[in-house]
Amino acid sequence: MLVYIIRRLMQSALVLLVMSLLVFAGVYAIGNPVDMLISPQADQAEIARLTAALGLDRPLWQQYWAFLRQAAIGDLGQSFAFNVPAIQLIFERMPATLELATVAMLIAIVLGIPLGLWAGLKPDSVAGKTIMTGSILGFSLPTFWVGLMLIMVFSVWLGWLPSGGRGPTIELLGVSVSFLSREGLAHLVMPATTLALFKLSLVIRLTRAGTREALLQDYVKFARAKGLSNARVVGVHVLKNILIPIVTVIGLEFGSVIAFAVVTESVFAWPGMGKLLIESINALDRPVIVAYLCIIVTLFIFINLVVDVVYSLLDPRVRIGEASA
Amino acid sequence: MMPTEQTPFERVVSDFAASRIALFGAALLALILFVAVLAPLIAPQDPYDLAQLDVMDSRLAPGSVAATGKTYWLGTDDQGRDMLSGIFYGLRISIGVGVASTLAALAIGLSLGLAAAYFGGRIDSLIMRIVDIQLAFPSILIALILLALLGQGVGKIVIALVAVQWAYYARTVRAAALAERKKEYIEAATCLALSHARIVFRHLLPNCLPPLIVVATVQVAAAITLEATLSFLGLGLPITEPSLGLLISNGFTYLLSGKYWISVFPGVALLATIVSINLIADRLRDVLNPRLQQ
Numbered sequence: 101m102l103v104y105i106i107r108r109l110m111q112s113a114l115v116l117l118v119m120s121l122l123v124f125a126g127v128y129a130i131g132n133p134v135d136m137l138i139s140p141q142a143d144q145a146e147i148a149r150l151t152a153a154l155g156l157d158r159p160l161w162q163q164y165w166a167f168l169r170q171a172a173i174g175d176l177g178q179s180f181a182f183n184v185p186a187i188q189l190i191f192e193r194m195p196a197t198l199e200l201a202t203v204a205m206l207i208a209i210v211l212g213i214p215l216g217l218w219a220g221l222k223p224d225s226v227a228g229k230t231i232m233t234g235s236i237l238g239f240s241l242p243t244f245w246v247g248l249m250l251i252m253v254f255s256v257w258l259g260w261l262p263s264g265g266r267g268p269t270i271e272l273l274g275v276s277v278s279f280l281s282r283e284g285l286a287h288l289v290m291p292a293t294t295l296a297l298f299k300l301s302l303v304i305r306l307t308r309a310g311t312r313e314a315l316l317q318d319y320v321k322f323a324r325a326k327g328l329s330n331a332r333v334v335g336v337h338v339l340k341n342i343l344i345p346i347v348t349v350i351g352l353e354f355g356s357v358i359a360f361a362v363v364t365e366s367v368f369a370w371p372g373m374g375k376l377l378i379e380s381i382n383a384l385d386r387p388v389i390v391a392y393l394c395i396i397v398t399l400f401i402f403i404n405l406v407v408d409v410v411y412s413l414l415d416p417r418v419r420i421g422e423a424s425a
Numbered sequence: 426m427m428p429t430e431q432t433p434f435e436r437v438v439s440d441f442a443a444s445r446i447a448l449f450g451a452a453l454l455a456l457i458l459f460v461a462v463l464a465p466l467i468a469p470q471d472p473y474d475l476a477q478l479d480v481m482d483s484r485l486a487p488g489s490v491a492a493t494g495k496t497y498w499l500g501t502d503d504q505g506r507d508m509l510s511g512i513f514y515g516l517r518i519s520i521g522v523g524v525a526s527t528l529a530a531l532a533i534g535l536s537l538g539l540a541a542a543y544f545g546g547r548i549d550s551l552i553m554r555i556v557d558i559q560l561a562f563p564s565i566l567i568a569l570i571l572l573a574l575l576g577q578g579v580g581k582i583v584i585a586l587v588a589v590q591w592a593y594y595a596r597t598v599r600a601a602a603l604a605e606r607k608k609e610y611i612e613a614a615t616c617l618a619l620s621h622a623r624i625v626f627r628h629l630l631p632n633c634l635p636p637l638i639v640v641a642t643v644q645v646a647a648a649i650t651l652e653a654t655l656s657f658l659g660l661g662l663p664i665t666e667p668s669l670g671l672l673i674s675n676g677f678t679y680l681l682s683g684k685y686w687i688s689v690f691p692g693v694a695l696l697a698t699i700v701s702i703n704l705i706a707d708r709l710r711d712v713l714n715p716r717l718q719q
Contacts, residue, residue, distance in 0.1 A: 109603045115558060123570065131430065187450075221712075234693075236703060236704070236707065237700070238508065239703065240646070240650075240696065240699045240700045240703050242650045242653055242654060242692075242696075242699070243651075243654065244654055244658075244670075244673070245653075245673060245692045245695065245696065248501075248673065248677060248680060248688055248689075248692065249682070249692070250688075252680055252685055252688075252689070255681070256680065256681060256682075256683055256685075263681060355563070356563035358564055359563040359566040360565060362564065362565065362566075362569065362658070363565070363654055363657075363658065366658055367677075377569070378658055378659075378660075379662065381569070381572075381573040382659065384590060389573060393570060397562075398565065400561065400562060404561065
């Protein structure tokens with residue numbers, strides 16, 4: 101197990117290095133940030149001075165090497181636009197994104213598993229079919245459009261919920277969160293629902309497929325033959341066995357929820373790191389783009405590793421040490 | 426045995442038609458394609474011909490009648506463009522970009538997937554390792570990175586969409602081809618000393634098509650959604666090439682002041698397109714699945 105984790109970590113470091121090289125080389129190719137930062141009246145000497153100050157006059161490999169050396173000590177460069185460390189900028193925005201993603205994932209799980217169970221237990225009932233049709237819709241609806249429609253109905257027409265922003269935040273263990281205040285919750289509910297919709301459909305489908313498969317298994321027949329109540333058969337025997345793939349997928353999907361938050365945050369003006377990424381792309385703020393990508397890739401690698409390890413703990417049939425050989 | 430012999434194609438068509446909701450999807454898509462292809466002929470107005478626009482007519486509600494006596498059934502946008510015409514042209518661009526990128530990604534993914542399966546060994550592990558790494562990241566993230574690097578434009582968004590999609594095809598084709606390669610007809614073809622190219626393209630490929638068709642259908646819808654999302658974020662198509670996503674984004678500011686039609690109607694058109702394609706894909710998945718055939 102330990103060998104496996106070490107090997108995975110080394111692979112991850114390699115992926116991260118290749119990724120940073122690609123991203124750095126690519127980001128270097130877009131536009132000249134000096135044009136964005138300096139006033140059009142600036143003379144040639146001033147432009148040269150700023151270029152040198154930002155280190156943009158050196159060869160690309162030197163810039164990359166300097167970037168790597170700094171990255172190793174946790175410094176991913178200074179934001180051109182804000183003139184603060186890029187990594188600090190991202191960490192400031194990260195709690196907002198993580199809160200949004202976590203709440204969205206919770207919505208998907210809390211609604212998705214019961215709905216999927218229902219659809220799996222009664223696949224031919226009207227409710228079962230409605231749930232499945234709804235899940236197709238959930239897959240089809242573009243996230244940003246759902247967000248717009250929610251804003252139109254609940255903010256513009258009904259005036260119940262604010263159309264954007266995060267509202268007042270409350271400090272919880274040093275992290276500012278929205279969900280503790282009424283106003284914060286009102287700001288959170290629409291973006292979280294929008295972000296949850298796709299994953300909700302996924303959880304419903306997974307749960308339904310798992311349930312239908314489990315119901316045909318011998319252990320379920322045996323549990324019924326023992327005379328256990330339906331609630332116990334479903335709640336304990338079926339649910340426990342279908343949870344493994346669901347937990348895996350939920351874990352793996354958490355990273356994609358964070359990535360998709362880019363869209364949701366832009367629609368609802370949610371001050372997270374996804375919105376920061378879009379702003380930085382538009383402002384050609386290279387260090388922030390590179391830092392965002394490095395952080396999100398690290399996050400992905402970490403999530404995948406944790407899910408693999410948790411999976412082996414949940415399901416004793418899986419022996420990852422051997423599988424990786 | 427069935428009483429009358431059907432060709433495989435006839436069987437697929439009749440199986441497909443057995444589902445009423447799939448037929449509805451097909452009919453809806455046919456209508457959308459008809460509108461998209463014939464947009465210049467049937468649109469009430471050419472939304473990009475400035476001579477036909479009147480700023481006095483901007484942001485009119487659906488059903489308003491212009492000074493010229495024309496009725497704007499779906500209202501107008503901030504430039505005084507007829508929304509109905511804008512949607513017809515937008516569908517054209519959205520579907521065009523979606524289909525073009527899917528075909529290009531299909532060609533690339535197909536070649537690489539077949540190569541991986543047929544040659545195996547190093548080539549296989551190299552290609553599949555790249556596929557694995559790429560599929561570990563969500564498509565929107567990869568597309569965002571590429572567009573951040575490449576900039577805007579129709580060609581660039583097609584490149585981004587192709588880069589996002591090819592891996593799905595490569596994986597699907599490889600899996601199908603690996604399963605097919607072990608079958609006797611390939612062995613027979615090899616024994617006949619047919620060329621590699623002939624075996625791959627005349628024998629292996631046709632038998633790998635069913636799962637590929639399903640994936641391609643789903644991916645067209647995914648590509649259209651992704652393009653709309655990127656255009657909405659302002660990273661997709663330029664203003665001169667307004668797809669549905671850009672129309673929706675354009676109306677976002679006015680949505681907050683109650684002028685819903687600029688965003689809502691293009692959204693409905695987008696939704697109808699995606700849902701109809703997904704309904705077809707859902708049925709095709711069942712029809713083309715050999716395990717579900719009697």
